Amino acid sequence: MQADTRADVFGDIFVVFLGLGTLVGVVVVAYTLYNAYKYRDTDQPKDDSLPTLGELPTGGKGGKKLFLSFGISAIVVISLVIWTYGMLLYVEDPQDEFEQDPIEVDVEGNGFAWHFEYENGVEATNTLNVPADQPVAIEVTSGDVWHTFGISDLRVKADAIPGEYDETWFMAEEAGAEHEIKCYELCGDFHSNMVGTVNVMEQDEFETWLDDQLTLDITIETEEGEAVTNVTDEDVQVELVHQNNDEYDADLEYTRDASDFEDGSVTIDEIEQGGEYELTITFEDDEFETIEDTIGITSPAGETYTIGDTAEDSDDDANGNDNETDDEADDANNDGGEN
Incomplete structure (x- = not known):
């Protein structure tokens, strides 16, 4: 039931x-x-047993x-x-x-907007997607001033107070329906604009949407802005590792090699947890400089990286700059000696 x-x-x-x-x-x-x-008034004589005006009754039921x-x-x-x-x-x-475990969503009111974070780290603003006929447990707080999170159609209301957390839940039954989110606490000039939407999806549709949010597209291009279509000839290695990998049961580390690229691009779509990731792109025999970056993945992300000089050329440039600096220092010392 x-x-x-x-x-x-x-x-x-x-x-x-x-x-x-x-x-x-x-x-x-x-x-x-x-x-x-x-007991309406009639012309018939009154019963003598009835009390008169001002007299207390002495018996009866x-x-x-x-x-x-x-x-x-x-x-x-x-x-x-x-x-x-x-x-x-x-x-x-x-x-x-509950027949099913609730979906947990953190809600924060901040900047006259509603920010949502799901269990797997997916984040959204002013749009809360939920599955039909499954309970949703929310924990509400605020990042600036007092707000009140409310969905009138679903009879939901929770105070959003900085530094405090108010827990409640709701369940939407009709897939395809939309419910309006409002702030029910006068919070500032744009209080009336602090609205959002609850989108109710079918279970399968919601799970697909949630999985699709944690994807990363990586494109490698030349300095001229053209995609490197022959990346398979460059023997590239891509490694993506969650910054807090040790805190999770699953191994949040993903790799790609040259065979996974197509027209200079590769997609990592099996990411299980959102958050900050360390990205490392290396090339065989240090043909190009290693690319290192930190990426926040809380929604579909795409990054483009440019390859230019080889690592060896960069080292030569650095050495050349050092030599030039040394020559300038020698000239300065000579000038000082002449003075």
Whole structure:
């Protein structure tokens, strides 16, 4: 059995309160109208046993009716409070009811925008993609001032306070639907523009989208800006390593060689975790200078690198510069000696 969504829970509470309130209202109004009709003023002589104005009743069943009405009311109210409290406890922590593990997303309000980070390091701004019929656990905070993250359609609201973290969850049922995200805390001049969108996808579509976010395209080109189409002749080696590789169970290290290139480009698309990566591109026999770079991969990324002088030419240039510097120093010393 699929766990209820937050909207289901609050919808059930609303229906119960509305139904019970309507029932009580109908009973009270009907009983009032009945007594108004029963004890209406007529021309018939009044019963001498009835109390007159200002006289307290001395007997009858009025007391029993009063206590009975109070008893029924107490039972109804207490039962309603207990049931509602139980439903709200489910809203606060429904983990045991979930058939699937929740998707965890960190939410940060900053710069009048909503920033999202998924478990695998994928990041997005103002657009939150989620799968249908799967719980989403969010942890909300702020990077600047007080905000309130809210999705009214899904009955979600959480305070975003700098230095604090508010946890909540939601579940969207209809794939293809879009829900508006708003800030419900007056946070500054652009408060009304602090909006976003929840896109609900099919499970397979969401998993494909999440995997496609962690890809890196690498292109090697000449100084003239042309792709190196004969890179396979250069015997190139590409190595991509996560900066914090030791912190993960999986080995976040990926390699490519010349056979993987096509028209000077290569794609690394099996990246499992986003974050900072160290990229190293080396060429056989040091034909070209080794390329080293640090790349942040939290969404589809592409990098282009230019190969120019060979490593040997660069060393010669460096040596030539050193010799030129030495000659200039000797000239300066000679001039000093002449003075």
